[in-house]
Amino acid sequence: MILGDTPSEAETDAWHAVVTACHLHDMPPTVPPPSRAETAGQLLVPAVLSHYVKVVVPAPEGGYVGVGQVRLFEDEGNRSTAWIGDFAVRPEHRRRGIGTRMWHVLRAAIAAEGRTSATTEVEIGGAGEQFARAHGFDSALSMIWYVQRVADETTGPSLPDGYRFVEWTGVVPAEHAPGMAHVHNAMHDSPNGDLEMRPLRWDAERVTRAQSAAVERGGTVLTVAAIAPDGGYAAYTEVVLRSPDDVRAIQYATAVAPAHRGHGLGLAVKRRMLGLIRDEGLPVREIATTVADDNGPMRAVNKLLGYRPERSMGLFQVRLPSG
Numbered sequence: 001m002i003l004g005d006t007p008s009e010a011e012t013d014a015w016h017a018v019v020t021a022c023h024l025h026d027m028p029p030t031v032p033p034p035s036r037a038e039t040a041g042q043l044l045v046p047a048v049l050s051h052y053v054k055v056v057v058p059a060p061e062g063g064y065v066g067v068g069q070v071r072l073f074e075d076e077g078n079r080s081t082a083w084i085g086d087f088a089v090r091p092e093h094r095r096r097g098i099g100t101r102m103w104h105v106l107r108a109a110i111a112a113e114g115r116t117s118a119t120t121e122v123e124i125g126g127a128g129e130q131f132a133r134a135h136g137f138d139s140a141l142s143m144i145w146y147v148q149r150v151a152d153e154t155t156g157p158s159l160p161d162g163y164r165f166v167e168w169t170g171v172v173p174a175e176h177a178p179g180m181a182h183v184h185n186a187m188h189d190s191p192n193g194d195l196e197m198r199p200l201r202w203d204a205e206r207v208t209r210a211q212s213a214a215v216e217r218g219g220t221v222l223t224v225a226a227i228a229p230d231g232g233y234a235a236y237t238e239v240v241l242r243s244p245d246d247v248r249a250i251q252y253a254t255a256v257a258p259a260h261r262g263h264g265l266g267l268a269v270k271r272r273m274l275g276l277i278r279d280e281g282l283p284v285r286e287i288a289t290t291v292a293d294d295n296g297p298m299r300a301v302n303k304l305l306g307y308r309p310e311r312s313m314g315l316f317q318v319r320l321p322s323g
Helices: 009-026 036-044 098-112 127-134 177-189 204-216 265-279 296-304
Strands: 050-058 064-073 081-089 117-123 138-149 164-169 220-227 233-241 248-256 286-292 308-319
Touching: 009 036, 009 050, 009 064, 009 081, 050 098, 064 098, 081 098, 098 117, 117 127, 127 308, 164 265, 177 204, 177 220, 177 233, 177 248, 204 220, 220 265, 233 265, 248 265, 265 296, 286 296
Parallel strands: 081 117, 248 286
Antiparallel strands: 050 064, 064 081, 117 308, 138 286, 138 308, 164 220, 220 233, 233 248
């Protein structure tokens, strides 16, 4: 059955029960499961320029045995593709065709909008990879999850002469949104593998809406940026706690404008982020991030910060017939 855009408390609880059970079964014990607040936020607050189709398979005794959702992009550059987010079947109900039934529903929704591909994130070697490959998905971009212990990094930040930090917690202030968007677009040269999904084009409104959505979902957003001597944005890094009591924060993005690369700005803003987390008195003990295997510069920066590889994952893509 299709779940509405605004699930009830009971429907949210049932969805959360499925993703939590699957997380505890499939993921290493070092990876914290999603909080109920995180699940509710993802179900109720759409990502910028996107709409969703959510499918659930009810259990006879109540609740759900499977849940899945697809994000359908509305930006001009990605109207041919889609992103599959939560897709989970309770461990005790697997190998009964439930996942295949959900995929057929989501695939029909994707095709109905004329999309010709869909992408999802899977853990390498797990049940998700097996299911994806069995249903026509191929690896399009190999990545690794890296984790940094906040207490491990003690070296203070440094910037070249003339540069300065600006930082904030919450939604980007209006005066900083255009500059942040400018640097964000610099990530268009990051490795993209064989993905049809293209990097979003950012402007001040989109940056503001994206950070607002993270806050509306119950998260905490922290941003540190480096301002160049001429007053322009040179670099930034963004970390999100998906719920206020998260002990593991997620590194959302780090970018350096091309004209300012080679000066250690990526390392500097990430080091200052550690100080901001401490200054805010947040419970964060770790920061987790994904880096593409081909992204040598970011892997080098993260190595200097003490990030260690935790597990392999990949973005898997399926091509769908057009028309």
